[in-house]
Amino acid sequence: MSSQEIVSPFVTSSYSGGGSANECVEVARTADGGRAVRDSKNPEVVQFYTPSGWSVFLEGVKGGEFDN
Template sequence: MTDKRIATPFRTSSLSSSTDRQECGKVAGTRDGGRAVRDSERPAYGATYRSPTAGAAFRTAMKADDSR
């Protein structure tokens, strides 16, 4: 069973590379060990959820992206 409730406060993602912080994401942990991701400029739009497995794959892919 998954539990997508937010378990930690949203924080600016360490993977956000914008120096003016206009294009940054916020990340929070969920109770099932996954991640919730939202746009820092539009928090009212809600968040997308990643399962623990998908969250780990997402982080790995973002860290490997050297085009930024």
Template structure:
């Protein structure tokens, strides 16, 4: 496990309620975001630079990922 993960404050979406199959997000010190599987808190962590995260959230808001 990498050294930065334990110091992060992880949170799930309020829309996930008490479900266990969710992703969690944490803000990184440099303004980026980290994402992990809530079922595997010691597993892999994806890291996104601040600009990447803004682009991703913008895509969600404008419907780019609609199926």
């Protein structure tokens, strides 16, 4: 099992731009339980996150760590 093996379709975040903005973040699951993330305008560039890295990121989002 490769940590970079994508095992689900990419889905668009419900928080992505919308409308004519076309600012879409897409996320898919990887074989090790992590996530693959890409920009729908540049789908050939994919970032991979380990399960623990993704969990820490989500905790930060929920905790407001990235709010302006």
